[in-house]
Amino acid sequence: xxxxxxxxxxxxxxxxxxxxxxxxxxxxxxxxxxxxxxxxxxxxxxxxxxxxxxxxxxxxxxxxxxxxxxxxxxxxxxxxxxxxxxxxxxxxxxxxxxxxxxxxxxxxxxxxxxxxxxxxxxxxxxxxxxxxxxxxxxxxxxxxxxxxxxxxxxxxxxxxxxxxxxxxxxxxxxxxxxxxxxxxxxxxxxxxxxxxxxxxxxxxxxxxxx
Ligand code: ADP
Ligand code: ZN
Numbered sequence: 785x786x787x788x789x790x791x792x793x794x795x796x797x798x799x800x801x802x803x804x805x806x807x808x809x810x811x812x813x814x815x816x817x818x819x820x821x822x823x824x825x826x827x828x829x830x831x832x833x834x835x836x837x838x839x840x841x842x843x844x845x846x847x848x849x850x851x852x853x854x855x856x857x858x859x860x861x862x863x864x865x866x867x868x869x870x871x872x873x874x875x876x877x878x879x880x881x882x883x884x885x886x887x888x889x890x891x892x893x894x895x896x897x898x899x900x901x902x903x904x905x906x907x908x909x910x911x912x913x914x915x916x917x918x919x920x921x922x923x924x925x926x927x928x929x930x931x932x933x934x935x936x937x938x939x940x941x942x943x944x945x946x947x948x949x950x951x952x953x954x955x956x957x958x959x960x961x962x963x964x965x966x967x968x969x970x971x972x973x974x975x976x977x978x979x980x981x982x983x984x985x986x987x988x989x990x991x992x993x994x
């Protein structure tokens with residue numbers, strides 16, 4: 785099954801992708817995590833991506849489409865995948881269609897904007913494995929340390945309050961139109977993303993059946 789998780793930054797796409805990955809046994813593909821890894825490694829596209837990411841803007845479609853295409857061609861994607869953070873523009877969605885990738889379901893995780901702002905500014909991430917935490921609602925076992933790899937947790941540069949506003953504007957302008965795009969294909973389902981993590985996952989699993 786090929787699934788897209790859609791939603792504003794901070795709606796919980798990454799968190800749900802992590803739990804769905806374990807329960808459905810299909811890999812999660814997070815373009816944000818892949819881009820951050822490329823920035824950390826200092827690859828050519830990482831260097832190009834960094835300025836846009838730090839500013840809360842989008843990385844260019846050709847770069848992101850390129851890395852996504854390579855990733856879904858890998859062996860572990862044979863039985864399906866969960867896309868977290870891709871597509872983020874209508875041209876990216878059109879590129880998926882043009883590649884002949886069949887999307888089964890697009891689940892929008894809807895969260896009120898005030899809640900999103902609180903979530904993003906409390907977020908802490910592990911740059912090594914991509915796991916995310918929250919200082920109030922999703923604490924690591926040891927404060928400031930990743931549960932999975934022992935790495936020190938950090939605040940993402942784009943989680944600074946000013947940048948959060950820019951990211952939300954970018955979302956409304958470029959990404960929200962994808963709701964209509966996939967609704968027109970009859971693939972869109974919306975769940976509320978303000979319940980607990982397991983309850984939201986239950987709603988998503990329910991939506992995937994329909
Ligand atoms: P969030 O969903 O919390 O905003 P992500 O980790 O998904 O964060 O993405 C972080 C940043 O990486 C985005 O703000 C954007 O600059 C870049 N990015 C990730 N995915 C895409 C994409 N599909 N197209 C363009 N830029 C992307
Ligand atoms: Zn980690």
